[in-house]
Amino acid sequence: MTQSIKLEDPRLFRQHAYIDGKWTYGDGGRDEAVTDPATGAVLGHIPLLEADQIRGAVDAAEAAFVHWRALRADERCERLLAWYDLLQAHREDLATIMTLEQGKPMPDARGEVEYGASFVRWFAEEGKRTFGETIPSHIPNAALGTLKEPVGIAALITPWNFPLAMITRKAAAALAAGCTVIVKPANETPFSALALAELAERAGIPAGVFNVVLGDPPEVSKILCAEERVKALSFTGSTRVGRLLLEQSAHTVKRVSLELGGNAPFIVGPDMDPKEAALAAVAAKFQTAGQDCLAANRILVHESIHDAFVEHFAERMAALTVGNGMQSEVDLGPLIHGQAVEKAASIVDDALSRGATLVAGDQNQAPGPNFFMPVLLTGVTPQMQVWREENFAPVAGVTAYADDDQVIEMANDTEYGLAAYVYTHDIRRIWKLLRALEFGMVSVNSVKMTGPPVPFGGVKQSGLGREGGITGIDEYLETKYYCLGALGSVSGS
Numbered sequence: 001m002t003q004s005i006k007l008e009d010p011r012l013f014r015q016h017a018y019i020d021g022k023w024t025y026g027d028g029g030r031d032e033a034v035t036d037p038a039t040g041a042v043l044g045h046i047p048l049l050e051a052d053q054i055r056g057a058v059d060a061a062e063a064a065f066v067h068w069r070a071l072r073a074d075e076r077c078e079r080l081l082a083w084y085d086l087l088q089a090h091r092e093d094l095a096t097i098m099t100l101e102q103g104k105p106m107p108d109a110r111g112e113v114e115y116g117a118s119f120v121r122w123f124a125e126e127g128k129r130t131f132g133e134t135i136p137s138h139i140p141n142a143a144l145g146t147l148k149e150p151v152g153i154a155a156l157i158t159p160w161n162f163p164l165a166m167i168t169r170k171a172a173a174a175l176a177a178g179c180t181v182i183v184k185p186a187n188e189t190p191f192s193a194l195a196l197a198e199l200a201e202r203a204g205i206p207a208g209v210f211n212v213v214l215g216d217p218p219e220v221s222k223i224l225c226a227e228e229r230v231k232a233l234s235f236t237g238s239t240r241v242g243r244l245l246l247e248q249s250a251h252t253v254k255r256v257s258l259e260l261g262g263n264a265p266f267i268v269g270p271d272m273d274p275k276e277a278a279l280a281a282v283a284a285k286f287q288t289a290g291q292d293c294l295a296a297n298r299i300l301v302h303e304s305i306h307d308a309f310v311e312h313f314a315e316r317m318a319a320l321t322v323g324n325g326m327q328s329e330v331d332l333g334p335l336i337h338g339q340a341v342e343k344a345a346s347i348v349d350d351a352l353s354r355g356a357t358l359v360a361g362d363q364n365q366a367p368g369p370n371f372f373m374p375v376l377l378t379g380v381t382p383q384m385q386v387w388r389e390e391n392f393a394p395v396a397g398v399t400a401y402a403d404d405d406q407v408i409e410m411a412n413d414t415e416y417g418l419a420a421y422v423y424t425h426d427i428r429r430i431w432k433l434l435r436a437l438e439f440g441m442v443s444v445n446s447v448k449m450t451g452p453p454v455p456f457g458g459v460k461q462s463g464l465g466r467e468g469g470i471t472g473i474d475e476y477l478e479t480k481y482y483c484l485g486a487l488g489s490v491s492g493s
């Protein structure tokens with residue numbers, strides 16, 4: 001079954017790769033169907049490019065780099081702002097494409113377009129502030145300083161859970177720095193990336209500056225990692241693939257940035273109102289049907305309020321509507337594919353076989369094969385997969401703890417270190433937890449923590465580097481030191 005896609009601007013729906021300003025077929029005639037996870041209907045097809053075509057994208061990015069880096073920062077800024085305006089103007093179409101290929105409800109998709117666009121505006125401005133520094137000279141008659149220069153071509157490899165914002169958070173920073181980019185989106189969600197390319201072209205971003213390649217993921221990534229001309233690799237995705245790409249990039253000594261998996265603890269202090277904390281925990285767990293690197297997977301509640309918390313959590317969870325994200329009033333869309341549903345079921349089975357209690361979550365109510373009803377488990381322990389792995393599904397695991405030292409140990413008992421949530425109004429507890437938690441981001445009494453000004457990223461096996469904020473652009477800049485010697489007495493100090 002093929003589904004027709006109705007857009008106000010049908011030219012935003014592209015089914016070709018985008019290289020050097022041209023929409024490109026695969027030379028070998030291979031292609032892949034892209035389906036709507038909610039219905040299983042085919043939305044369209046993408047070409048799987050051949051190795052020479054991927055290298056062709058590198059040729060194009062290399063040629064375009066010469067001119068793009070030579071523009072003044074404010075000239076690049078103008079084009080990025082034009083791109084931003086187009087993303088805003090086409091928000092509804094972009095959200096429609098995203099919901100159809102990814103499954104998230106339309107309000108969430110609109111929110112992601114807004115979120116993704118906000119990085120373009122942020123980095124358009126930051127591009128004008130890539131300041132070098134002057135260094136007081138220790139060498140007689142010399143002036144010392146630094147310049148910031150673009151690293152060169154950046155390969156950007158992105159996941160399917162946030163098909164637009166994960167691209168713009170990288171691409172806007174790279175383009176503002178003066179780099180050219182080759183984007184490889186996930187094959188599950190290529191159409192958002194291709195719509196971004198269409199709008200980049202309309203915004204006056206020159207041919208070869210923003211390219212989108214499609215193909216067999218290991219094949220394409222291997223070529224990009226092995227290419228000496230690609231100077232930076234920025235990857236968002238699973239820790240497993242991140243490790244692989246880091247290894248593959250070692251031979252060409254690339255600048256590597258990794259935004260990997262998370263397994264966020266959500267800590268609730270004894271002073272909290274259990275209902276307030278439960279509503280926040282539901283919001284932090286079920287966005288994008290739990291397929292979110294920031295999802296609150298391990299919910300650690302003080303024993304004095306545990307039972308009341310669980311009751312409120314279950315009540316709020318029962319009010320969530322699961323369905324096709326194109327329909328109004330839906331809170332949770334489908335999981336991305338059948339394998340994700342199987343993995344979620346096996347994680348729940350594993351927990352139950354090791355003694356967890358199923359409080360709620362009846363899979364017989366699921367409205368279709370790729371849907372998974374929200375699950376609440378209590379009595380979750382470190383031996384269970386639901387604790388050890390990033391479950392990436394609407395499966396919430398709750399555990400009681402006795403005191404702050406114990407909860408710190410429990411929260412840090414994971415290889416991941418992306419984000420943690422803390423709910424308490426006790427300032428001493430807040431400070432103690434904030435300092436002791438081994439996570440790149442700690443959010444206190446707030447579910448929302450991200451946005452353009454924020455240095456987003458993790459520690460431990462959750463990644464390398466930061467995206468967004470005032471340092472996000474540094475991932476795409478080299479520092480060049482200069483020493484101007486023999487200046488005579490005018491050099492000063």
Ligand SMILES: NC(=O)c1ccc[n+]([C@@H]2O[C@H](COP(=O)([O-])OP(=O)(O)OC[C@H]3O[C@@H](n4cnc5c(N)ncnc54)[C@H](O)[C@@H]3O)[C@@H](O)[C@H]2O)c1
Binds near residue numbers: 218260458
């Ligand atoms: N830290 C963050 O900012 C952040 C944000 C979003 C998602 N994520 C993580 O992404 C993961 C979910 O996304 P996913 O399932 O698309 O991740 P994934 O690692 O399977 O895929 C990510 C990208 O890598 C490609 N890929 C897959 N297998 C590959 C291989 N063997 N060799 C080379 N490339 C390969 C995919 O096509 C995709 O483009 C979760 O772990 C989630 O936490 C992290």
Ligand SMILES: N[C@@H](CC=O)C(=O)O
Binds near residue numbers: 162294450
């Ligand atoms: N929710 C994250 C993406 C992770 O999956 C974000 O806000 O960037």
